[in-house]
Amino acid sequence: MRRAAELWPFQPTVRYARQLAEALRAETVGGVIMLLATVAALVWANVSHDSYEALRTTVVGPHALHLDLELYKWAQNGLLAIFFFVAGIEVKEEFVHGELANLRKAALPVLAAVAGMIMPALVYLAVSWGAPQAGRGWAVPTATDIAFALAVLAVTASALPAALRAFLLTSAVVDDLGAITIIAVFFTDHLNLLALAAGAAVIALYGLLQARRVRGAWIYVPLAVLAWYLVEISGVHATVAGVALGLMTRVHSGPGEESSPAERADHRLRPVSAGFAVPVFAFLSAGVVLDAGSLGAVAGDRVVLGVIAGLVAGKFLGVFGGAWLAVRLGLARLSEELHWRDMAAVSILAGVGFTVSLLIGGLAFGDDPERAAAVTTGVLAASLTASVLAAVLLRVRVRKHLNAQDDVVTRAR
Incomplete structure (x- = not known):
């Protein structure tokens, strides 16, 4: 009798599964899948x-556990917890092994990221001042979508110095940390202190077991799910649990370990985040109607215009201005590989808000579907604009760098 694999030649193999997972670890593939999910949502919605x-x-989930949530809520609170867990690991890695481990090196991306969160909020408030409910949306343009931005950079400017990617990655990681802080502080409607304390205790236990080098997914997965559940019912947005658990994950390998728990978790969960969690969230969040009436309403809505201006102009002014001011004041140093025009291009790229901006927009205007849809349209428009502008400028910078390298080779001859 022939084996099942011979009867069904299209059956996935371990090798193909590994190849797929490896592909999903690349920013370009994850970005493309997220873009396709967004396009699919827009097509279906229209x-x-x-x-x-x-x-x-x-609505799906058990009512007895207070988990009878709508699918888009599951995507916001559940799937994005995976995304933020991976982001938390990235933050931890940056603090221990990356740019943030060196105060001198960290100053440039950190100050740029902080200014890149403050300036978009100010631009948003200036544009939307006096509009109904304007004060609720100030945080929407403060976030940078790390996956989408890195995907654009990888596709358009892989030939640019590695220092540029390091700057974008580090500043986006700090931006993610700031965004999750904003979500925790400003988007908590009610607070169950007992559940929150229990969630904190479970997260602390997770960290203690990590510190004591206890191994085994059988203990960490249930603890992570329990921590997520307790934070979810506490009233604090459940994605905070994801970041906290990521920060608690050990980034040093111990005796007998080929890699650290953070590396193993990142290796296993990044494909899930890039290939499933974020695309599903995008699909369930980005479906807005794009007819003449809705687009006309968006064009006349100062809240939406504030979001667009905050992401496209505010992010550029904040990230580039923060970096320039940090260097001018002697607080940081620009890599010798980079030019300020490179920094200008990547600062525009920081205006790709997408995932986190959509999340914050949904939290800020969740009780007003029309305004929430308009803000979603604004985030999509701003992210597309920032991506295109940055891609054009990055391609120009690639040609400049390649021409400079050719000139050096010519002189050497």
Whole structure:
């Protein structure tokens, strides 16, 4: 009798699964999948908006555990916890092994990231001042989508110095940490202190076991799920649990370990985050109607215009201005490999808000579907604009760098 694999030649193999997982660890692949999910959502929402809304608002989960959530809420609170867990690991790695481990090196991306969160909020408030509910959306343009931004950089400017990617990655990591702090502090409607304390205790236990080098997914996965659940019912956004657990994960390998727990967790979960969690969130969040009436309303909505201005102009002014001021004041140093025009291009790229901006927009205007949809349209428009502008400028910088290298080779001859 022939084996099942011979009867069904298309059956996935371990090798193909590994190849797929490896591909999903690349920023470009994850970015493309997220973009395709967004396009699919827009197409479905504009072909049959009622069926799209029926899908995203389908309630799933046990009522007894207070987990009877709509699908888009599961994507916001559940799937994005995986994304933020991976982000938390990245933050920890940067603090221990990366740019943030050296205060002198960390100053440039940290100050740029901080200014890159303050300036978009100020630009947003200036543009939206006096509009109804304007004060609720100030945090929407403060976030940078690390995956999407790195994907654009990888596709358009892989030939640029590695220092530019390091700057974008580090500043985006700090930005993620700031965004999750904003979510925790400003988007907590009610607070169950007992559940929050229990969640903190479980996270602390997770960290203690990590510090004591206890190994085994059998103990960490249940603890992570329990921590997520307790934070979810506490009233604090559940993605905070993801970041906290990521920060608690050990980044040093112990005796007999080929890699650290953080490296192993990142290796296993990054494909899940890039290939499933973030695309599903994008699909359930980005489906807005793009007809003449809705686009006209968006164009006349100062809240939406504030979001667009904050992401496109505010992010550039904040990131580039923060970096320039840090160097001018002697607080940081620009890598010799980079030019300020490189920094200008990547500062525009920081205006790709997407995932976290969509999340914050949903939290800020969740009780007003029309305004939430308009803000989503604004985030998509701003992210597309920032991506295109940055891609053009980055390609120009690539040609300049390549020409400079050719000139050096010519002189050497």
